[in-house]
Amino acid sequence: MYNNKNKRRLLFFFIVVLFTFIYSFTLKEIVNYPNKIRIFEDEKHVLNIKFPFQIDTKKLDKSILELLSQKENHNSNRIYINPIKTGQTNFQVKLLGIIPIRNVKVDVIPKIKVVPGGQCIGVRLNTKGVLVVGLEEIKGIDGKKHNPSREAGLTIGDSILEINNIKIKDAQHVTNIINANKNTQITLKVKRRQKIFYTKITPIKSIDEGEYRIGLWVRDKTAGVGTLTFYHSDTMKFGALGHAITDIDTGLLLTVDNGEIVKSKVASIQQGKRGKPGEIKGIFYETSKPIGNLEKNTRYGIYGKAYKPIENNIYNKPIEIAYQNEIKKGKATILTTIDNNKIEEYEIYIEKVNRQRMPNTKSMVIRITDKRLLKKSGGIVQGMSGSPIIQNGKLIGAVTHVFVNDPSKGYGLFIEWMIKEAGINIYNKSQIAESVNY
Known part of the structure; x- marks a missing residue:
């Protein structure tokens, strides 16, 4: 009787230890299995x-893909996924072949x-409406200081889209409407981040300028230089920069009303140093013949x-893009224009690949290894x-930010x-999931 109790206790203890081991093991392993694979x-x-x-x-x-298993050792199997045609299907990963752990879509x-x-x-961008970049007090004809915009609840970073139901074209348009209404209350349609609201303001006549003001500094356009990333010949769409154009004062993303990209020449290069990023200074040219609309x-x-x-003097034919599961740590190259208005290819090393479920500008850590580029910039x-x-003949990404130090x-x-x-419709033959996890 005593021995049977001990045996049952020992068996129970063994089962608890076994399941604890499996549970802790599976928690670690489950997160490493993808739930969506794109190939x-x-x-x-x-x-x-x-x-x-x-x-x-x-x-x-099995009309879309086949799975072939090859035993590596007593603990591991290598599963080869062989696609047959475009489409979507799925399989399950099970614990001990019994308990469903994850459904994997392919x-x-x-x-x-x-x-x-x-x-x-060169990039020329006109914003939707005008962006508020500053607030200031106005000395009215009564000798007192006023700030109608602050009193109406406006803050730096707001975008003024309309005044009295009139769509705003630019900064001068705002001035014209305010002075046309003089000291009559006006209604502003304002965008703050993703929300739209309305507010009312009564302009104040400035004793200094003799014109009506509401106490705002606004910006309606910006310009700068960057690098083109790709051109898709089937749709004629392009992508560039790899990050947003933001307002220099507020740091906020500028909303596009209209804009264009134009040809630009590198005028000079300020070399990057520890603690101080360098800069390419460019000159716009052939502005009457823009490359495309923004x-x-x-x-x-x-x-x-x-x-x-759009043509490339090094790659005269389109090349394949690669998804993140194909990208490896190791050697790669970048294409950029430093001088002579000519694209050149430079060696880099990919030090880290961050597998991502959602878009993020910090997908990879790269290091410039090409002595020519290090010497120039x-x-x-x-x-x-x-x-x-570019890695292994495929376009894998774009440079986005420099490490300041x-x-x-x-x-x-x-x-x-x-x-x-x-917005390139690259999945026209199947219903494809929006993201891939590895």
């Missing part, structure tokens, strides 16, 4: 399945090809449509943002996020 047609993908996991293919559409998509950029471009300014670059095909400088990153290093953005932001 190109005609390209294989490999998954390593370790004990106590197994693959269940009951829900697998999207087989057509290969996407784009012309890589590298050209230095449609979107997003956290992940600027996008629009080209007026005519000191590394990554402002104006180089958007320079395409080490200009030889910086961040890169996955090209898949830029393709998505551009």
Whole structure:
């Protein structure tokens, strides 16, 4: 009787230890398994399945892909995913072949090809309405100081879209409307981040200028230089910069009303140094013949449509893009324009790849290794943002930011996020999930 109790206790203890081990093991392993896999047609993908996991293919559409298993050792199987045609299907990962752990969706998509950029471009952007960049007091004809805008609840960073139901064109338009209404109360339509609200303001006549004011400094346009990332010949869409154009005073993303990209020449380069980022200074030229119109300014670059095909002097044919699962630490190159108004290819090293569920400008950590570029610029400088990153003959991303304390290093953005932001319909043969996890 006593021995039986001890045996039962020992068995119970063993079961608890076993399940605790499996539970802790699976928690670590589960997060490493993707729930969505995106692969190109005609390209294989490999998954390593370790004990106590197994693959269940009951829900697998074998007309889209096949799974082949190869035993590595007593603890691990290598699963080869072989796509057959474009489409979507799924399989399950199960614990001990019994308990469902994760349903994995697999999207087989057509290969996407784009012309890589590298050209230095000028960017001209007009905002929607005007952006509030400052508030100031007005000395009225009564000798007192007033700030009607602050009293009406306006703050720096707000965008004024309309006044009295009239869409605002530019800063001068605001001045004209205010002075046309004089000291009559006006209604402003304002955008603050993603919210729209209305407020009423009565202009004050300034004793200094003799004109009516509401106590605002506003901006309606910006311009600068950057680098083109890609051109998609089928849609004539382009992407550039890899990060947003923001207001210099507020740091806020500027909303696009209209704008264009034009040709730009590198006039001079201020070398990057530790603690002080360098800068490319460019000159716009052939402004009467812009490259394309600007449609979107997003956290992940600027996008629009080209007026005519864009060419690259190094890559005269479109090349494939690569998704993040194909990107590896190691050697790669970037395309950028430093001098002679000519695209050149420079060696870099990818030090880190951050697998991402959602878009982020810090997808990769890159280091400039090319002695020519280090000598010319000191590394990554402002104006180089958007320079395409190429690995194994595929476009994998774009340069986005420089490390302030080490200009030889910086961040890169996955090209898949830029393709998505551009609105290029690259999934026309299947219903594809929006993101991929690895």
